[in-house]
Amino acid sequence: MxxxxxxxxxxxxxxxxxxxxxxxxxxxxxxxxxxxxxxxxxxxxxxxxxxxxxPAVFANEERLRIRNPLRVIVLPWGQVASLRSGYSNEVVAKGGARFQLWAVPVSLRARKKAARRQARAEAERSGRGRGRGGRGAGGGGLGFGGLGSVGGSVDADGPARAETDKVMDDLRALMEAREKAESAQGDVTVRWxxxxxxxxxxxxxxxxxxxxxx
Structure with missing residues (x-):
């Protein structure tokens, strides 16, 4: 949730x-x-x-359930065309309908902070790589020692991301893994x-x- x-x-x-x-x-x-x-x-x-x-968003292996202020939308993963992030996070059904995720608001400030953290981390890795290279430290030029620095804000398996963008990444991964599953098929339902x-x-x-x- x-x-x-x-x-x-x-x-x-x-x-x-x-x-x-x-x-x-x-x-x-x-x-x-x-x-x-x-x-x-x-x-x-x-x-x-x-x-x-x-507002809340519930996701399991069969469906995505969106509880917005005045509606509850249930979309089986087989009916989800895409999950988009812009000035708001939204899900697009294969029928063309779009539903905003009120519980996962976009924070432009958080995105900018994540971008700055990523830039600092990359600069630190680059600096360490050049330093090791200057000392002739074999494969040290790859700069792996810099991963996870800057207060642990940069994950070892990818760039720094705003928290809500990470949530959208998780939902996209679940959609891609389950969209063709037999148990993830059905109709989109909307209840006021x-x-x-x-x-x-x-x-x-x-x-x-x-x-x-x-």
């Missing part, structure tokens, strides 16, 4: 603020204030949960999260009515 730790932390904090303000208004307020607080809670709590705590949409719509309607009525 893949989830965004920053989304969870932010969601818990935001949910705490909403509940604190809403419950305080319910307890301390009176009349119309209490109704406005109740409507706001009914609207905001499902929205906060949907966009922060809910009515358990969150319903309360949010009810809260929005109640809030609009209260504001219109005054």
């Amino acid at each position: 893949y989830r965004s730790p920053f989304g969870i932390v932010g969601g818990v904090m935001l949910l705490g603020i909403v509940l604190w303000l809403g419950i305080d208004a319910l307890v301390q307020g009176s009349g119309r204030t209490q109704w406005l607080a109740l409507a706001s809670l009914i609207l905001l709590v499902p929205v906060v949960v949907a966009f922060t705590l809910r 999260a009515y358990e969150l949409i319903g309360p949010a719509v009810a809260g929005a309607v109640l809030l609009v009515v209260l504001l219109v009525v005054g």
Whole structure:
């Protein structure tokens, strides 16, 4: 299972603020204030949960299950055409539909940091290689001693990568390994999260009515 730790932390904090303000208004307020607080809670709590705590990606040998804010998408690996990473991470079904992976957000900052770490590691390996070569140290010019340096940020089996890019690499590897398996075939299914949409719509309607009525 893949989830965004920053989304969870932010969601818990935001949910705490909403509940604190809403419950305080319910307890301390009176009349119309209490109704406005109740409507706001009914609207905001499902929205906060949907966009922060809910998103997750589940992957096994048969299928990819994406739990986005308002939908749950299940794609057997045989139905996955590609997994793309750009300004967002998304899966493309063979039918052409695209689904964003909310739980695996792209961090351009993390990519830049990984690129800098990789550049420093390559420079260090190159420098060690030239140093060994100057001493006539046989095969030392390959510079294998530099792998895994820079705080262990560069893996011995490949370049430094942002964490979410590593997740996408893992998902691509699983797709390539399982896309032709008999147990990984089937239809793409999409289910709306009515358990969150319903309360949010009810809260929005109640809030609009209260504001219109005054």
